[in-house]
Amino acid sequence: MEPISIYVQNLSASTFPTVTVTLDDTYLNGFSARAFTPDVDEVTADAFILHLKDEQLNEARRIAVEVQGEQYWGHVGAVTAEAGDTHADVTIRTFVFP
Numbered sequence: 001m002e003p004i005s006i007y008v009q010n011l012s013a014s015t016f017p018t019v020t021v022t023l024d025d026t027y028l029n030g031f032s033a034r035a036f037t038p039d040v041d042e043v044t045a046d047a048f049i050l051h052l053k054d055e056q057l058n059e060a061r062r063i064a065v066e067v068q069g070e071q072y073w074g075h076v077g078a079v080t081a082e083a084g085d086t087h088a089d090v091t092i093r094t095f096v097f098p
Helices: none
Strands: 002-009 015-022 031-037 047-055 060-069 072-083 085-095
Touching: 002 015, 015 060, 031 047, 047 060
Parallel strands: none
Antiparallel strands: 002 060, 015 047, 015 072, 031 060, 072 085
16 A cells, blocks of 8 residues: 545634545546545545544644555546635646556
């Protein structure tokens, strides 16, 4: 298993009761095993969703995803973080060698 780290940092002037982080299922489908820390709160048909509670001003949180490559070559997907009416979208890419 190989680690992927996702960092979420609150750079706003206020705290957030919940930050919702969504990982695109099309990206994660390229891996045969997935282990999340913290655990996933929801799994939908197209995403893995985590709810980070009480995100304080300037606080950074790490989401660790341990994956095992199943399909060779490139995998592309998106990570979205939403808090209130604020959101950020990031494209992620991984290349799995044969």
